[in-house]
Amino acid sequence: MSGMIVYGLVNSAMFVLMALGFSLTFGISGVANFAHGAFYVTGAYLTWQMVNSLGFAYPLAIALSIVITGLFGAIMYWVVLYRIRGLELSEVIATFGLGIGLIETYRSLGLSGHSYKLPKFVDGSIEILGVYIDFQRLIIIGVATLLIVSLWFFSHRSKMGLAFRGIAQDEYTALAFGIESDITAMVSLGIGCSLAAIAALVIVPLSLIQVDEGKHILILALAVGIVGGMESIVGIITASLVFGFAQIIVATYFNPHYTMIVMFAAILFVLIVKPSGLFGKFKELEERV
């Protein structure tokens, strides 16, 4: 029982990490970054290359990857999205195309297999509530919590954060106040992609770097966002907890493969009852006057 609680929390933390980047970008700038999963994988591969081909120290490689992935995100905005900003259709197609293209590029380059793995930060495990849990998983929970808390403080307290929220609520008015929406969008994309890399770097050590994770992560991020409400941190946390614990319960009592069905059911349920997500703030179409 306590094992379920602990591992449920770990799972939830993983969901949070995976979804946070996408949610943040979308919430601030309205750009749905369908290349989110691709950036997740990119972060992992970058670190791998740096450690194995360039011989960097692991912590350095991690730090660099996070920064570089973030930069890639910002550059992607600058090169591609800037010109089609506001054309939602084109924005989505562009990020979508880039994401798929990137993932398939990795696949075609043959970047898969057992050699592609990253070591755990700290080996060993510890006993909590009568359950053995390895340090890596604890780190996952720790990082997730840290990110959530910092983001909350940032958006509710700091001046820049409040500016971000202003843009999220009404871009036109924000523009009138001189808050530059293009720069903000670029920054939000950069941060979102960095978060994707952070997620990858703490989670990937648990197994291998897998190319298909790219699509999988995107589905999870979307599922969490749809169920919890895209721009709500509370929503993300709630949905992550729901999915995280559902995964544990399903795996323990039924078949671990049924998790997808649970996700499907959750999405359908939310769509019927409250389509904008449990804590979603986006009102229905009519209210966007």
Add this chain to the structure above:
Amino acid sequence: MSRSYKENKGSKYRRERLDRGIKARSDSIFALSSYREALYLVFPRALVIVGLLILPFVLDEYWTKVLIITCVMAILALSWDFIALAGMLSLGQALFFGIGSYLSGIMNHYMGLSPVFCIPLATMVGSAICTAMIIPVLRLRGIYFAMVTFVLPLIITSIIEMTGIFGGVEGLSALSPFPNLWVTVYFIILALFACFFGFRRLMDTDYGLALKAIRDNDQAVMSSGINIYWYKAQALFIGGAAGTFVGAFMTHHYRFVGLPAFSMDYTIFPIACTVVGGSGMFSGALFGAFILTPLGEFLRAIGTWRIVFYSFLMVAFVVVVPEGIFHYLQRKYHQFERWVKTE
């Protein structure tokens, strides 16, 4: 994004586009009074129709099969374009294709129905199911539509994979085929014509006008007394039906249905075709399909790089040539440009 101004010897010039004389003359009923004007109108369309009808006689078996796939992809692209015209951006045409595929396969395999029944049934029922799944998000911002259509095929794939229903990972095989290749290819060609001309006809009616208006400004349409959700749902059903149809068709062409029916290919390809060809007029989607599919055949040698190619091509076009190739060509056909001095 083109330069419409230039400076030359101190005076400013701007680019002006005028309809060609022959277009202006052929725009009215009097076009029929002159062979030249009538030919101007009819020629491009006749070329396509007659050309397609003749092709199967000219091509060998391998390329006939490519033609079949091309027509299938063209219909899928039309399906995507139609839904997009109503203001909905689908990132999951694979959903329609896959559901149509599976339904037809299931009916054939488990119930022993012949393709004559399976295909129409799968088309209608399949589209109804897909529409029903998506209806809840029609009320929300377009981005949610994109997200849900993206997620659904992937989740369904996982479910089939994990639970092993409907053949699981192996899929269903040894399904009933079409009588012969000729039937197959002409069936799909006629279906393509029906779809293409049907959609165009539809867009010329009140219904089409309403859809265009909804895409333009849905709130204004609502304040004019029109139930936009009903119209959108219908558009989804109609466009989706084209998708489920080709899915069902392919099931019997390959005599197999399995997880690949939901593959990302069937989602990306229609978008790439339409983006490259030009959306909004159906001709573009067709054009794009007829360029990219045979191209894909040549690219088959490079394996998975193919998807990379399509994806990045799609991105390039969306950013650089948003109107698509077809519109560009059409513009050239109908208009000429010249530099006109300003002030």
Add this chain to the structure above:
Amino acid sequence: MTEHYQLSVENLTKSFGGVRAVHDVSFRLKERDFLGIIGPNGSGKSTLVNLITGFVRPDSGDIFYMGKKITGRKPYSIANLGIGRTFQMAKVFHALPAFKNIIIPLISPRIKRSRGGQYGERDDVAIDLLEEVGFERDSAVPYMTAGDLPHGYLKRLELARCMALRPDLIIMDELFSGMSMAEVAGTLPVVEKLKEEGKTLIMIEHRLKELFRVVDRVMVLNYGQKIAEGTPQEVMETDAVKKAYLGSEE
């Protein structure tokens, strides 16, 4: 209820986040009434319109039209009952020609029920309506793509589209904003004609001089609350109103 009211708005309240946009607003209109709604920016006027026309759901309160409760109904359902509105930021169909903009309401169930004309006939109806709001009939203007129209035409296109619905109650949200003096002078007769035709009208405006010439009654909103109602004269002499407008000369 001894008197028959066409529109009855009772205790409408709506908040967005922590902001009270509309607070406990009530008013009633009989047929053929002409009500003006004024108030400083942000006083909740547009929200009120959105509440009545179904674009926003109220937190509490009710709206009755012809005795029927319409609170919470969808915008298209309310439009089909005969309530038309224009938007503050003109919402035209940019990609369609101007006259096709007008055809959209002609497809609605409301018009189809009563007319059922052929498509060709509809084009004439559209052009006629455009002429009424000042689009020169024999020029290229009615056929121009709406997105290319000069700004002054957009609001009038909006109005024509609203009129195409043959509504009984018309709510105009800042119709005159962005119009030149000449355009306003050209549009006022259209409004007056609507009044003569027996329509019930609500007009939200900042241009008080023109507004007061045509309305019977005026209601004043400030910070979401109704602070005065009466003839233009009475209202402008109320202390609360004077205080509200002090510092925001129109």
